[in-house]
Amino acid sequence: MKHLTLVMMLLLLFGCGGKDAPKAPESSLLIFPLKDSECTTGVSLSGATSEVEFQWQTSDFTESYQIRLTNLVTNVSQNMSTTATSIKLPLEKGAPYSWFITSKNTNVTETATSEIWRFYNAGFQTSYAPFPAEIIAPKSGVSVLRSVNNEVELDWSGADVDNDIIGYEVYFSTNNPPETLVFSPLPNDTDVNVTVVANTVYYWSIKTIDSEGNTSDSGVYQFKSL
Structure with missing residues (x-):
């Protein structure tokens, strides 16, 4: 009788414990x-x-x-x-x-x-302004370890419906908003190195310019150098 009871308990234990936990949703395309x-x-x-x-x-x-x-x-x-x-x-x-x-x-x-x-x-335009530059790094609000040369790399991407971006303007300073133009990269150059000081908060933004003179602004991003 004891053996029968033990077998029944084991069957109940394994029979009730086999339910899978609910799965998290996957991302959509x-x-x-x-x-x-x-x-x-x-x-x-x-x-x-x-x-x-x-x-x-x-x-x-x-x-x-x-x-x-x-x-x-x-x-x-x-x-x-x-x-x-x-x-x-x-x-x-x-x-x-x-x-x-x-x-x-x-x-x-x-x-x-x-x-x-x-x-x-779509509207009535024959020429569209570029999309605001998409900031890749540093993300806003993060702390960044400076290189041995006391530099931090700013990285972004640009896109334009008309595919006519001619360049960028990189604004960078310790003031918010940053008003100091530090670089004017060509359209294929979407990263620059800036010199920083330890334990300092910096602000930066990207202006994208196309061949029709249309511009867009990324908005202001900030990071702290370590």
Whole structure:
């Protein structure tokens, strides 16, 4: 009888303990509007706005998706949730936007984020300003170890629908906003070294310039040198 009881307890133990833990959602792949493009498929709603359909792929272990859309001129963002893999939103004509998708599952606290894509919603322009430079490093608010030459590398990327970037202006100083122009790199040069002093906070920004004289500003980023 004791042996039978022991066997039953073991069966219950292993039978109840085999359930897999819920899995975290995986990131989704974006489909449309295309990265660094002009979106011309919007349905006109008025002289100032058009409706654009955003599309992305299904991601595993996901119950719902949240799209975050940001107007890169006004820096105003909006968040919308859906269980579908597309959503239609009204956008300002001729304005640049960035967007990404967050995959969610109520069974876990973890989420997954897609890449961030940028695009222009078509308007009446024949020439578009460059997208604001995307800061790669140093990220804003971080502390950076200076090199043996007392330098820190500033790294960014640029994009333009018209593919006519002719250069950049790098502003860098201990003042906010930085007003000291320290470099004017050519379009293929997207990193520079700046001289720093230990235990000092620095501010920097990038102006992107195209052949039509259009410009865009990255906004101000900061880091502390160590």
